[in-house]
Amino acid sequence: MTNKLLLCALVLASSHAAHAHPSNKPDETISIKGHKTTELGQTLSASAGSISQIEIDIRPMLRTGELLEFVPGMVVTQHSGSGKANQYFLRGFNLDHGTDFATHIDGMPVNMRTHGHGQGYTDLNFIIPELVKSIDYKKGTYYAEVGDFSAAGSAQFNLKNKLNQPLINLTLGENAYQRLFAAGQVTLSNGNLLAGLEHQTYSGPWLDIDEDINKTNALLRYTSTLAQGDFNLTLMTYDNSWNSADQIPMRAIEQGIIDPLGSIDPDVGGESSRYSLSGQWQDAHWQLSAYAIQSELNLFSNFTYLLDHPEQGDQFEQVDQRSLYGGAISYNEQFNLGQFKIKQTAGIQLRIDDIKEVGLHRSQQRTRLNTIRTDNVNEQSLGLFYQAQTNLTEKLTATAGIRYDHFNLDVNSDRANNSGTATDGIANAKLMLNYRINPNLETYANVGQGFHSNDARGVTITEDPQTNESTAPVDLLVQSEGAELGMRWFDNETFNISAALWLLQLDSELLFVGDAGNTEASRPSKRYGVELSAFYWFADNWSLDTELAWNHSRFRDQQTDEGQYIDGALPFVGSAGISYIAAKTGWQGSLRYRYFSARALESTNNIKAASTQTINLGVAYQWQQLKIGFDCLNLLDSQDHDITYYYASRLTNEPSEGVEDIHFHPLEPRTFRLKLSYQF
Numbered sequence: 137m138t139n140k141l142l143l144c145a146l147v148l149a150s151s152h153a154a155h156a157h158p159s160n161k162p163d164e165t166i167s168i169k170g171h172k173t174t175e176l177g178q179t180l181s182a183s184a185g186s187i188s189q190i191e192i193d194i195r196p197m198l199r200t201g202e203l204l205e206f207v208p209g210m211v212v213t214q215h216s217g218s219g220k221a222n223q224y225f226l227r228g229f230n231l232d233h234g235t236d237f238a239t240h241i242d243g244m245p246v247n248m249r250t251h252g253h254g255q256g257y258t259d260l261n262f263i264i265p266e267l268v269k270s271i272d273y274k275k276g277t278y279y280a281e282v283g284d285f286s287a288a289g290s291a292q293f294n295l296k297n298k299l300n301q302p303l304i305n306l307t308l309g310e311n312a313y314q315r316l317f318a319a320g321q322v323t324l325s326n327g328n329l330l331a332g333l334e335h336q337t338y339s340g341p342w343l344d345i346d347e348d349i350n351k352t353n354a355l356l357r358y359t360s361t362l363a364q365g366d367f368n369l370t371l372m373t374y375d376n377s378w379n380s381a382d383q384i385p386m387r388a389i390e391q392g393i394i395d396p397l398g399s400i401d402p403d404v405g406g407e408s409s410r411y412s413l414s415g416q417w418q419d420a421h422w423q424l425s426a427y428a429i430q431s432e433l434n435l436f437s438n439f440t441y442l443l444d445h446p447e448q449g450d451q452f453e454q455v456d457q458r459s460l461y462g463g464a465i466s467y468n469e470q471f472n473l474g475q476f477k478i479k480q481t482a483g484i485q486l487r488i489d490d491i492k493e494v495g496l497h498r499s500q501q502r503t504r505l506n507t508i509r510t511d512n513v514n515e516q517s518l519g520l521f522y523q524a525q526t527n528l529t530e531k532l533t534a535t536a537g538i539r540y541d542h543f544n545l546d547v548n549s550d551r552a553n554n555s556g557t558a559t560d561g562i563a564n565a566k567l568m569l570n571y572r573i574n575p576n577l578e579t580y581a582n583v584g585q586g587f588h589s590n591d592a593r594g595v596t597i598t599e600d601p602q603t604n605e606s607t608a609p610v611d612l613l614v615q616s617e618g619a620e621l622g623m624r625w626f627d628n629e630t631f632n633i634s635a636a637l638w639l640l641q642l643d644s645e646l647l648f649v650g651d652a653g654n655t656e657a658s659r660p661s662k663r664y665g666v667e668l669s670a671f672y673w674f675a676d677n678w679s680l681d682t683e684l685a686w687n688h689s690r691f692r693d694q695q696t697d698e699g700q701y702i703d704g705a706l707p708f709v710g711s712a713g714i715s716y717i718a719a720k721t722g723w724q725g726s727l728r729y730r731y732f733s734a735r736a737l738e739s740t741n742n743i744k745a746a747s748t749q750t751i752n753l754g755v756a757y758q759w760q761q762l763k764i765g766f767d768c769l770n771l772l773d774s775q776d777h778d779i780t781y782y783y784a785s786r787l788t789n790e791p792s793e794g795v796e797d798i799h800f801h802p803l804e805p806r807t808f809r810l811k812l813s814y815q816f
Contacts, residue, residue: 175624175626175632176572176575176576176578176624176626177570177572177578179274179624180278180279180535180568180570180580180582181274181275181276181278181568181580181582181620181622181636182580182620182622182623182624182634182635182636183208183274183275183276183289183620183622183634183636183638183667184272184273184274184275185208185272185273185634185669186270186271186272186273187206187270187271187272187273188270189268189269189270189296190717191206192206192265192268192271193266194715194717194724194725194726194754194756195713195726195728195752195754196726196728196752196753196754196767196768196769197265197752198752198769198770198804198807199212199214199218199222200260200261200263200265201214201221201222201259201260201261202222203260203263203265203268203271203293204222204224204239204260204291205711205730206271206273207226207271207273207275207289207291208667208669208683208685209226209227209275209667209683209685209709210224210225210226210709211224211225211226211706211709211730211732212224212225213225213778213779213801214778214779214801215382215383215778215779215781215801216380216381216382216383216404216437216801217347217349217378217379217380217381217382217404217405217406218261218338218340218347218349218378219261219349219351219376219377219378219380219405219406219407219408220233220253220259220378220380220406220408220435221233221234221253221254221257221258221259221260221261222258222260223779224237224258225704225706225709225732226275226288226289227275227288227289227638227640227663227665227685227687228640228663228665228687228688228689228702228705228706228707229287229288229663229689229705230702230703230704230705230706231256231288232254232255232256232646233253233254233256233257233258233259234246234247234248234254234256234257234258234285235254235255235256235285235588235646236256236285236286236287236288236588236616236642236646237256237258237285237286237288237289237290237291238282238283238284238285238286238289238290238291239258239260239290239291239292239293240290240291240292240293241263241292241293241294241295242293242294242295242368242370242414242416242425243414243416243425243427243463243464244412244414244427244429245460245462245487246258246259246260247284247285248431248456248458248460248489249284249489249515249589249591249592250489250491250494250513250515250545250591250592250593251433251456251494251591252433252435252454252455252456252494252495252496253433253435253454253456255588255589255590255591255646256285256588256646257456259408259410259433261351261353261374261376261408262353262372262374262410263293263353264317264332264334264353264355266303266305266317266319266332267295267296267319267330267332267355268293268294268295268296269294269295269296269297270294271291271292271293271294272291272292272294273289273290273291273292274289274290274291275288275289275636275638275667276288276289276582276584276618276620276638276640277564277566277584277585277586277616277617277618277640278537278566278567278568278582278583278584278618278620279537279566279584280481280521280522280523280537280538280539280566281466281481281483281521281523282586283485283517283519283521283539283541283587284517284541284587284588284589285588285589286586286587286588287586287587287588287616287618287640287642288640295355295357295370296330296357297328297330297357297359297368298321298328298330298359299319299320299321299330300815301761301815301816302318302319302320302321302815302816303318303319303320303813303814303815303816304316304317304318304319304813304814304816305317305318305811305812305813306811306812306813307809307810307811307812308809308810309767309807309808309809309810310341310807310808310809311338311339311340311341311807312337312338312339313336313337313338313339313807313809314336314337314338315334315335315336315337316333316334316335316336317332317333317334318332318333319331319332319333320816324358325360326360326361327358327359327360327361327367328358328359328360329356329357329358330355330356330357330358330359331354331355331356331357332353332354332355333352333353333354333355334351334352334353334354335351335352335353336349336350336351336352337349337350337351340381340804341397341804341805341807342381342397342398342399343395343397343398344394344398344399344402345379345380345381345399345402346379347378347379347380347381348377348378348379348405349376349377349378350376350377350378351374351375351376352373352374352375352376353372353373353374354371354372354373355370355371355372355373356370356371357369357370357371358370362417363417363419364419365417365418365419365422366416366417366418366419367415367416367417368415368416368417369413369414369415370412370413370414370415371412371413372410372411372412372414373410373411374408374409374410374411375408375409376407376408376409377405377406377407377408378405378406378407379402379404379405380404380405380406380436380437381397381399381801382399382400382401382404382437382438382439382801383439383779383781383799383800383801384396384398384399384400384799384800384801385400385785385787385795385797385798385799386797386798386799386800387787387795387797388400388787393787396775396802397802397805400438400441400787401438401441401449401451403436403438403451403500403501403502404436404437404438404451404502405435405436405502406433406434406435406436407432407433407434408432408433408434408435409430409431409432410429410430410431410432411429411430411431412427412428412429412430413427413428414426414427414428415427421467421468421469422465422466422467423464423465423466423467423468423483424463424464424465425463425464426462426463427460427461427462427463428459428460428461429459429460429461430458430459430460431456431457431458431459431460432456432457432458433454433455433456433457434453434454434455435453435454435455436451436452436453436499436502437451437452437454438450438451438452439783439785439799440783440784440785440786440794441785441786441787442786442787442788442790443784443785443786443794445498446786446792448498448500448505449500451498451499451500451501451502452496452497452498452499452508453495453496453497453498453499453502453504454495454496454497455493455494455495455496455497455510456491456493456494457491457492457493457494458489458490458491458492458494459490459492460487460488460489460490461487461488461490462485462486462487462488463485463486464483464484464485464486465483465484466481466482466483466484467481467482467483468480468481468482473526476526476527476528477526477527478524478525478526479524479525479526480522480523480524480525481521481522481523481524482521482522482523483519483520483521483522484518484519484520485517485518485519485520485521486516486517486518486519487516487517487519488514488515488516489513489514489515489516490514491511491512491513491514491515492512493510493511493512494510494511494512494513494593495507495509495510495511496508496509496510497510507550509549509550509551509554509593510549510550511547511548511549511550511554511593512547512548513545513546513547513548513592513593514545514546515543515544515545515546515592516543516544516545517541517542517543517544517589518541518542519539519540519541519542520539520540520541521537521538521539521540522537522538522539523535523536523537523538523566524536524537531571531572531573532569532570532571532572533569533570533571533572534567534568534569534570535566535567535568535569535570536565536566536567536568537565537566537567537584538563538564538565538566539563539564539565539566540561540562540563540564541561541562541564541587541613542559542560542561543558543559543560543561543589543612543613544557544558544559545557545558545559545592545595545596545612547592547593547595547596549593549596554593554596554597555596556595556596557596558592558595558596558612559612560611560612560613561613562587562613562615564584564585564586564587564615565584565585566582566583566584566585567582567583567584568580568581568582568583568584569581569582576625576626576627577623577624577625577626578623578624578626579621579622579623580620580621580622580623580624580636581620581621581622582618582619582620582621582622583618583619583620584617584618584619585615585616585617585618586615586616586617586618587613587614587615587616588613588614588616588646589612589613589614590610590611590612590613590614590644590646590657592612594609594610594656594657595609595610595611595612596609597609610644610657611643611644611657614642614643614644614657615642615643616640616641616642616643617640617641618638618639618640618641619638619639619640620636620637620638620639621636621637621638622634622635622636622637622638623635629673630672630673631670631671631672631673632670632671633668633669633670633671634668634669634670635666635667635668635669636666636667637664637665637666638664638665638666638667639662639663639664640662640663640664641660641661641662641663641692642660642661642662643660644657644658644659644660645657645658645659645660645661645691645702646658658691659691659692659693659695659698660691660692660693661689661690661691661692661702662689662690662691662692663687663688663689663690663705664687664688665685665686665687665688666685666686667683667684667685667686668682668683668684668685669681669682669683669684670682670683677716677717677718678714678715678716679714679715680712680713680714680715681712681713681715682710682711682712682713683709683710683711683712684708684709684710685708685709685710686707686708687705687706687707687708687709688707689701689702689705689707690702691739698739698740699738699739699740699741700739701736701738701739701740701741702736702739703736703737703738703739703782704735704736704737704745704781705735705736706732706733706735707733707734707735708731708732708733709731709732709733710730710731710732711728711729711730711731712728712729713726713727713728713729714726714727722757722758722759723755723756723757724755724756724757724758725753725754725755725756726752726753726754727751727752727753727754728751728752728753729749729750729751730749730750730751730752731747731748731749732747732748732749733747734746734747737780737781737782737798738782743782743798745777745780745782745798745800746776746777746780747776748774748776748777748778748803749774749776750770750771750772750774750776750803751770751771751772751774752767752768752769752770752771753767753768753771754766754767754768755767756811761814761815761816762812762813762814763811763812763813763814763815764810764811764812764813765810765811765812765813766808766809766810766811767808767809767811768806768807768808768809769804769806769807769808769809770803770804770805770806770807771806772806773805773806774803775802775803776802776803777800777801777802777803778800778801778802778803778804779800779801780798780799780800781798781799781800782796782797782798782799783796783797783799784796784797785797785799
């Protein structure tokens, strides 16, 4: 299979190189400066920004999901197999697989509502990093164009329209890591057709599991001018299968039952796929987008081992099969109102989740034993937004926005008591002030409301299928309120510094439940913190950067049997790096350090997870059309934990009620990867 894909990739790159039209120049200029591009006057808060492809290219990454670690203060981890969505942390949130952080790619939503494994499930494995043009991020609740899942922030991935040159990349690493990527383009009619292919296999470092990653991504993207506007049409496909090395109990290590790289249940893993067709068109005033997505996931997990079913084990299968449709229309214009110049934008966003099955089944060795619950769900949302901006003075800019979202859902369950319909609407207001002190210094004040949706099954449920007990429904839409004070100091010769003091409240926290493998609505919460991002260029080819985030997270209500700490909320996150890029000599390199602090694993803060730190190194040299790179991931071979939970599980010969214990997934050991790239 790999040989066939290699042959296909070579044909793809070489044929596109042969047919490339001489005038087919890339529509984007890649600057080696990265954050040296000013964001003064370009963003509405201190905690918004953009990441360029050159920054993505130079940074060594273990997994595709780590693309989101370009968002300052974001931590990306994994508690299971590489085919699953990653685990995300930002602004004192354990975001699980994406709750309260909205992610889009060229207008398509990535977060999945009412998902089989967790609300807001955000799997980035379908993205090919080399074909990302930029990543625009916005933290906070202040942006009218962003709706569901955006309390902590949002990120927009923008794909490339054209390539500098057709290319082919081959990466080889320890534990049978192999990755092949090829891309090329041809002139077609009055436009450009770009094609890309990625294939990855990986066995992993685990002692008793061959992770057997088998991932294939493909992309076709046509761009052209249409009706005096820019048009693109994109087809993306993704298929993956894997075996999982899940989180393991600490006592199994201490008792010598397994090694830290071992497993309790070696039969867990999954299969996933995503196919999408999307299109965008825009001119000076209008922007239109539409998409259709087909997504499937079959996931086998076992977090409690023998707690509920001592004979057959606690393995379960989570299923999600859906079609997702939607689109958006927005209009922007500028006009004068007396002495004020007004820039306004209005838009409509539509999304339909047609979920054929979202199910939970008991299983053993990936064989289904019985069904706990299975549902068919249709969930629809309509979002309306309006935003206006004006200069109140020469230095002071005000931006105000309002947004309204309306949801309808219909749940058809295998248990009649859990079927039902629901509808809800929510309005959110935003206000942002920017004051330009001088050409190098800008300050910001932001307030706004946001929201997240809850799992539709929790909105209509009246009976717990596992306990047969009556359960109170949760609210469909949950509001959040945020505020921020910030500043950005920019000198394009020396530094780019931004800082923010922020506050965020949620009416209901979404928490990951470690022993159930999903998320649940919980208590109201409050967070505040300080963030600092700094980039310093101390020579023409050298730069330093650091990102620091202090977070304070607590539940707001008082419960006599519970504490106030939020499970898994990170009090501190820090990262730093040094980069070298010399276009004339062909050398580039990056050394990066990442740290996230100890944190509470339950609400009383009596049980804590230890801190985690890693260092990654990447070096590359380009000679004419050939580029050779070398990555060392987890350079110091840290034995820290990628992620940690605290809950009850049961091993052989343990009490029937199980044992409360820390469960963790270790960092992958130090690993080396060699990269070869050729441009045609």
